[in-house]
Amino acid sequence: MLQIAQLRDNKDKIVEALIKRNFKEAEEEVNRVIDLDKERRNLVQDLENTQSESNNLSKQIGMLMRAGNKDEAERVKSQTTSLKEKVKGLSEKLNIVEVDLKTELYKIPNVPNDDVPAGTTETDNEVVHEHGEAPELPDEALPHWELIKKYDIIDFELGVKITGAGFPIYKGKGARLQRALVNFFLDEALNAGYTEVQPPIVINESSGYGTGQLPDKDGQMYHVGEENFFLIPTAEVPITNMYRDVILKETELPVKNVGYTPCFRREAGSWGAHVRGLNRLHQFDKVEIVQIDHPDNSYNTLKAMCKHVQGLLEKLQLKYRVLNLCGGDLGFTSAQTFDMEVYSAAQEKWLEVSSVSNFETYQANRLKLRFENTDKKKRLLHTLNGSALALPRIIAAILENNQTKDGIIIPEVLRPYTGFDKID
RNA sequence: AGAGGAGUGGCAGAGUGGUCGAAUGCACUGGUCUUGAAAACCAGCGUACCGCGAGGUACCGGGGGUUCGAAUCCCUCCUCCUCUGCCA
Numbered sequence: 001m002l003q004i005a006q007l008r009d010n011k012d013k014i015v016e017a018l019i020k021r022n023f024k025e026a027e028e029e030v031n032r033v034i035d036l037d038k039e040r041r042n043l044v045q046d047l048e049n050t051q052s053e054s055n056n057l058s059k060q061i062g063m064l065m066r067a068g069n070k071d072e073a074e075r076v077k078s079q080t081t082s083l084k085e086k087v088k089g090l091s092e093k094l095n096i097v098e099v100d101l102k103t104e105l106y107k108i109p110n111v112p113n114d115d116v117p118a119g120t121t122e123t124d125n126e127v128v129h130e131h132g133e134a135p136e137l138p139d140e141a142l143p144h145w146e147l148i149k150k151y152d153i154i155d156f157e158l159g160v161k162i163t164g165a166g167f168p169i170y171k172g173k174g175a176r177l178q179r180a181l182v183n184f185f186l187d188e189a190l191n192a193g194y195t196e197v198q199p200p201i202v203i204n205e206s207s208g209y210g211t212g213q214l215p216d217k218d219g220q221m222y223h224v225g226e227e228n229f230f231l232i233p234t235a236e237v238p239i240t241n242m243y244r245d246v247i248l249k250e251t252e253l254p255v256k257n258v259g260y261t262p263c264f265r266r267e268a269g270s271w272g273a274h275v276r277g278l279n280r281l282h283q284f285d286k287v288e289i290v291q292i293d294h295p296d297n298s299y300n301t302l303k304a305m306c307k308h309v310q311g312l313l314e315k316l317q318l319k320y321r322v323l324n325l326c327g328g329d330l331g332f333t334s335a336q337t338f339d340m341e342v343y344s345a346a347q348e349k350w351l352e353v354s355s356v357s358n359f360e361t362y363q364a365n366r367l368k369l370r371f372e373n374t375d376k377k378k379r380l381l382h383t384l385n386g387s388a389l390a391l392p393r394i395i396a397a398i399l400e401n402n403q404t405k406d407g408i409i410i411p412e413v414l415r416p417y418t419g420f421d422k423i424d
Numbered sequence: 425a426g427a428g429g430a431g432u433g434g435c436a437g438a439g440u441g442g443u444c445g446a447a448u449g450c451a452c453u454g455g456u457c458u459u460g461a462a463a464a465c466c467a468g469c470g471u472a473c474c475g476c477g478a479g480g481u482a483c484c485g486g487g488g489g490u491u492c493g494a495a496u497c498c499c500u501c502c503u504c505c506u507c508u509g510c511c512a
């Protein structure tokens with residue numbers, strides 16, 4: 001959620017930046033917010049003046065009662081009725097305006113950073129870095145959805161029986177490979193100074209609003225009707241919400257947390273041939289890194305988080321590239337996002353395995369996440385997060401890129417974690 | 425899940441219809457005293473919103489209600505504690 005004061009002060013600049021991310025109604029939407037805010041402030045003034053008047057009369061009544069002057073008290077009482085009605089009317093109006101204002105404000109996405117390239121679709125994303133060589137595959141190289149059957153390590157059909165499409169069952173070395181990767185990713189994050197947390201994987205409504213999944217993405221989350229909970233689409237939600245309504249000391253920055261959780265996404269409407277096998281699932285595992293940092297330092301942090309993710313890919317010896325997402329491809333709440341894509345030799349395409357973003361104050365404003373500097377001034381913090389990493393596509397890439405006639409070779413760094421060096 | 429009790433400022437804890445944004449203690453900040461520290465003493469010490477400002481308004485777990493007036497009364501939800509039941 002953008003700050004209204006910002007919208008008031010830098011309207012033109014913000015509108016211009018929003019257009020870069022293809023938000024066509026930027027100007028009218030911003031104007032609507034500014035108008036509603038003005039209306040709101042007028043109502044607040046009016047209401048508070050009336051309340052003040054009414055409070056004064058009530059105090060008088062109290063004093064008259066104590067003095068035993070009942071008749072005079074009754075007389076003053078009669079004056080309050082009209083004020084009471086006025087207060088009621090004004091606060092009802094104010095309520096409506098405040099709800100409208102919030103609704104409109106929720107419709108405005110975050111303002112992209114200056115370095116975000118213009119563009120409308122993923123083809124406009126800017127490749128900022130590329131690393132590694134594509135592997136040479138044997139002649140009968142298979143895509144991962146064939147390999148998992150061949151070696152019986154991930155079973156989609158069985159998952160259908162238990163739950164439905166997109167909920168695979170990992171078996172034997174498949175399960176162990178996944179567990180090994182999770183542990184490897186967590187250990188790498190610990191070495192980089194992150195604190196490990198295990199958050200709940202169901203969240204309440206307030207948390208959904210806090211990080212911006214609600215109200216615009218509620219169709220993408222699984223809903224637990226009985227309790228009005230949601231299954232998390234990413235660990236970002238519970239981990240960032242730990243800091244909802246929190247005021248940190250400047251000396252506590254940066255806050256660095258890492259968590260491994262399953263993630264659940266309904267992916268309504270995005271099923272199809274291009275998302276075969278492990279490329280898109282309803283439930284998948286992910287290790288997520290989350291940082292909260294000083295506004296002056298958050299872009300250094302963003303860079304460092306990207307470097308961390310790149311380091312993981314390099315250790316796994318996967319060919320990858322880094323994209324600076326263009327305005328049109330940027331997530332709703334993000335100010336700048338770098339995507340890491342791994343090259344899948346068998347599918348001959350790039351698979352997104354990580355998305356590292358700086359949300360600046362957009363989430364912090366909803367979360368009321370602030371810090372207090374030495375002169376006791378409170379300011380909103382910047383929040384950042386990134387996958388480090390999402391498991392299924394990494395597994396897909398490892399299976400495909402490391403396949404040989406004699407089986408799938410496990411990357412060296414993983415062998416202490418898997419306890420085996422080959423899937424055959 | 426059932427029965428009972430409780431939720432007040434950073435913490436502890438008073439307050440059961442008006443002068444309560446809220447006693448008191450601790451903690452914290454500044455000052456006096458001291459070579460320095462401690463102690464003692466004095467002063468300050470919540471958040472948000474509106475306003476150029478003076479100032480105003482709201483907030484005593486959340487929401488709603490009664491009343492001229494609510495921390496205080498009523499309804500509802502949440503959380504915690506005790507007992508009973510159930511269960512990884």
